[in-house]
Amino acid sequence: MALNLYQLKAFFTVAQTRNFTEASKRLYLTQSAVSHAVNKLGKSAGDELFNKTSKGLEMTEAGRILYKACETVFFEIEKAEEHLAAVKNKNLGSIRLGATVEFGTTLLVKYLKVFIEKNPRIHIDFQFRHELLKPLLNEELDVIIDCTEHDSGELLKTPLFREEYAVIASPGYLRKHRIRQPADLAGHNILSMDKEGKWWGNFLNALPAAGRPELSQVTEMNHIRAMINAAIEDLGVGFVPRYCVMKELKAKILADVFPKLKLFEGNFYIYQKAKRAGLERHRSLVEYLKNIKSTHLERA
Amino acid sequence: MALNLYQLKAFFTVAQTRNFTEASKRLYLTQSAVSHAVNKLGKSAGDELFNKTSKGLEMTEAGRILYKACETVFFEIEKAEEHLAAVKNKNLGSIRLGATVEFGTTLLVKYLKVFIEKNPRIHIDFQFRHELLKPLLNEELDVIIDCTEHDSGELLKTPLFREEYAVIASPGYLRKHRIRQPADLAGHNILSMDKEGKWWGNFLNALPAAGRPELSQVTEMNHIRAMINAAIEDLGVGFVPRYCVMKELKAKILADVFPKLKLFEGNFYIYQKAKRAGLERHRSLVEYLKNIKSTHLERA
DNA sequence: GCGGAAGATTAGTATAATTCATAGTATTCA
DNA sequence: TGAATACTATGAATTATACTAATCTTCCGC
Structure with a gap:
C-alpha cells in the first residue's frame, strides 16, 4: 500500500477545510493537484476517502482512519521540526493566536509585548474575531x-481569569437621568451586542427577579468598542x-452605574488542540499567558 | 524545512541497521538511493544525521530527534494501514515471529496451528534462532x-510459563550405570550446550552445596535436539x-534420572517493541500465545 | 434552462526519486 | 606497504511522480 506524505498532507487539509479549493489555497497548490493527490491516496487505501453530499464533503470510514493517523503523523513531524530548530538555534515556528476583538486589541497585545521581546524565535500572528472555535x-x-x-476531548482548556462586567454610562448622561437601581433602566x-437582549442576560440574572427592568429600547451594535464610544457620547x-x-472610568469620561454590583460573566480560557499542546512554543506561550489578569490593563 | 516520507523511511532503516547497504536491501533500493535520500534529509534538517566512527555509524543529535519522530510516524502509518485492511477485509499484514530453535520447532509450531487456521488474514513468518533480541x-x-x-523501556514483556528442566539418559544407559543421586554423575x-558447564549451572544450583558432582567429562553440542538424540544413543x-x-519419556526411550527433583530454569517471555504492540495483529497473536503451556506438547 | 461554484479529467511539463557507473575511504590481512 | 574487502559518496542519465493549465462534468439555486 505504501502511504505517501504529499497525498496525506493534501487529504488532511481537505479533511480540515471540507473543501478542495480552500485546501489547495492553504497548500499553495492548484485545486487540480489536490484532487489528484486525494484520488491517488484513495486508490492506495483501496477506497474513496470522501463522499459528496448535498451540503459538502463528508469523510468515509477509510477517510476517518487516515485522518486520525494524519493528526499524529503531522504533529509528530512538526514537533521534530521544532525540536531540530531549537537545537540549531533557528526559529521555532509560529503560533496563530486568536482572541476576541476587544480583549485582543487592548489587553492581550499589551501583555504579550514582554513575551515577544523575550522569545524572539517564536513568531506570533494575531487574529482578533468573534468566531474562534471553528x-x-x-x-x-x-x-x-x-x-x-x-x-x-480534542481540545485542551486552560482557565485564565473571571471576567467582570460593568454597566456604564457617561457622567453627563447620568446627571440628566438619575439611575439609582437596576429597575430604573x-x-x-x-x-x-444583540437585539434580543441575550447580551444583557447575565446582568439581569444577577438581580433578584423582582428588581429586573424591562429593557424595551435596545440599540444593537456589533463591537464592544462601538458600544463604549456610544456610551461616551451620551447615547445610552x-x-x-x-x-x-x-x-x-479612571479618566471619568465614563461612570460605573452600579459600582456596588459585582457582575461576573464567564471565564476566559485558553484553548488549543490537545495534540498540538505538546509543541514547545505552545507550552511557553500558554505558560506566559496563564499569568494574565484582567487587572493588567490598569497599569497600562 | 518540509520533511519527506521517502527520505525519513530511508533514514529510519539506516538508523535501525546502522548500515546503508543493509538498509538498501530491506527497502529494495540501491545503496545509492539510500545515500542520496539520507543526504537530502540531512540537508533539509540542516545537519548531518550520522557520524562515521571507527566501528560503524552513530546518530547525531539531529538524527536522534528524527529517529524518535520516525518511530511514531511509521508506527502510526502501519496501524492505519492495518486498520484500513481490517475494514476492507484484506490481509492484516504479517508478523515475523522469532523463537529459540527447540521451542519453536516443537511446541510453538504445533500450538500455533489453531491460531493460523482461525486467523487466515494474519500471516506469520518464523525465525528460529538463538540470537533473538538484536x-x-x-x-x-x-x-x-x-x-x-x-x-x-522500549520492550513490552509478557510472561508465558516457567520452563522445567530434566536430567535425562536412556534406560539402557541407566541399567549399565546406576545413578541414584546427583553426586553419582x-x-x-x-x-x-557449552564446554564450561554453564548449561548445567542451574541444575547444580538446585542442589545443596555438599551434594554437587564434579562434572569433568563434558561433551559439547550446540543443539538441544542433538543432545537428546545423543542421550537416546546411550552417549551420556x-x-x-x-x-x-x-x-x-512417554515412549520410554529416555528416562528422567531424578524424577523427584523439580528443576526450573528461567521464564519464557514474549517480547515486542512497545510501540508496535498497539497493532491489532500483534494483540491477537500475543493474546493467543499467552495460553501456551509447556504441557501442550504432551497432547501432541 | 442558465449561470456559478466546486470537483474531476486529460495531457503536457516540471520536479524529484532512483539507478548506473564510478570514485572514495577506512579496515584487515599478508 | 600493498592488495583485498566492505563500506559510503558522487554525478549524470533515467524513470517515476507531482503539478499545472485548460477543459469538462455535476450539482444547485434562481
Whole structure:
C-alpha cells in the first residue's frame, strides 16, 4: 500500500477545510493537484476517502482512519521540526493566536509585548474575531483565548481569569437621568451586542427577579468598542467587560452605574488542540499567558 | 524545512541497521538511493544525521530527534494501514515471529496451528534462532519468544510459563550405570550446550552445596535436539527442558534420572517493541500465545 | 434552462526519486 | 606497504511522480 506524505498532507487539509479549493489555497497548490493527490491516496487505501453530499464533503470510514493517523503523523513531524530548530538555534515556528476583538486589541497585545521581546524565535500572528472555535478546530488558528465554554476531548482548556462586567454610562448622561437601581433602566436606551437582549442576560440574572427592568429600547451594535464610544457620547447605557473601560472610568469620561454590583460573566480560557499542546512554543506561550489578569490593563 | 516520507523511511532503516547497504536491501533500493535520500534529509534538517566512527555509524543529535519522530510516524502509518485492511477485509499484514530453535520447532509450531487456521488474514513468518533480541530491536523480527531476561523501556514483556528442566539418559544407559543421586554423575559423560558447564549451572544450583558432582567429562553440542538424540544413543546424560523430551519419556526411550527433583530454569517471555504492540495483529497473536503451556506438547 | 461554484479529467511539463557507473575511504590481512 | 574487502559518496542519465493549465462534468439555486 505504501502511504505517501504529499497525498496525506493534501487529504488532511481537505479533511480540515471540507473543501478542495480552500485546501489547495492553504497548500499553495492548484485545486487540480489536490484532487489528484486525494484520488491517488484513495486508490492506495483501496477506497474513496470522501463522499459528496448535498451540503459538502463528508469523510468515509477509510477517510476517518487516515485522518486520525494524519493528526499524529503531522504533529509528530512538526514537533521534530521544532525540536531540530531549537537545537540549531533557528526559529521555532509560529503560533496563530486568536482572541476576541476587544480583549485582543487592548489587553492581550499589551501583555504579550514582554513575551515577544523575550522569545524572539517564536513568531506570533494575531487574529482578533468573534468566531474562534471553528478556526481552531480546522487549524486556521493554533491557540485561542475565548470567554465561551467548550468541552471536547480534542481540545485542551486552560482557565485564565473571571471576567467582570460593568454597566456604564457617561457622567453627563447620568446627571440628566438619575439611575439609582437596576429597575430604573426601564425606558433607557440600552446598548447591546444583540437585539434580543441575550447580551444583557447575565446582568439581569444577577438581580433578584423582582428588581429586573424591562429593557424595551435596545440599540444593537456589533463591537464592544462601538458600544463604549456610544456610551461616551451620551447615547445610552452599556454593559461591557470592566477591563475594556478601565481607562475611561479612571479618566471619568465614563461612570460605573452600579459600582456596588459585582457582575461576573464567564471565564476566559485558553484553548488549543490537545495534540498540538505538546509543541514547545505552545507550552511557553500558554505558560506566559496563564499569568494574565484582567487587572493588567490598569497599569497600562 | 518540509520533511519527506521517502527520505525519513530511508533514514529510519539506516538508523535501525546502522548500515546503508543493509538498509538498501530491506527497502529494495540501491545503496545509492539510500545515500542520496539520507543526504537530502540531512540537508533539509540542516545537519548531518550520522557520524562515521571507527566501528560503524552513530546518530547525531539531529538524527536522534528524527529517529524518535520516525518511530511514531511509521508506527502510526502501519496501524492505519492495518486498520484500513481490517475494514476492507484484506490481509492484516504479517508478523515475523522469532523463537529459540527447540521451542519453536516443537511446541510453538504445533500450538500455533489453531491460531493460523482461525486467523487466515494474519500471516506469520518464523525465525528460529538463538540470537533473538538484536533482530527484534533492529526490526528484523516483530515478536520473539525467549527464555532470557531483558528489561528496557522500549520492550513490552509478557510472561508465558516457567520452563522445567530434566536430567535425562536412556534406560539402557541407566541399567549399565546406576545413578541414584546427583553426586553419582561425577565421571559420567555429560552432554551440554557449552564446554564450561554453564548449561548445567542451574541444575547444580538446585542442589545443596555438599551434594554437587564434579562434572569433568563434558561433551559439547550446540543443539538441544542433538543432545537428546545423543542421550537416546546411550552417549551420556543430558540436561534439557522437560517439554523437549515429553514424547521420549512417554515412549520410554529416555528416562528422567531424578524424577523427584523439580528443576526450573528461567521464564519464557514474549517480547515486542512497545510501540508496535498497539497493532491489532500483534494483540491477537500475543493474546493467543499467552495460553501456551509447556504441557501442550504432551497432547501432541 | 442558465449561470456559478466546486470537483474531476486529460495531457503536457516540471520536479524529484532512483539507478548506473564510478570514485572514495577506512579496515584487515599478508 | 600493498592488495583485498566492505563500506559510503558522487554525478549524470533515467524513470517515476507531482503539478499545472485548460477543459469538462455535476450539482444547485434562481
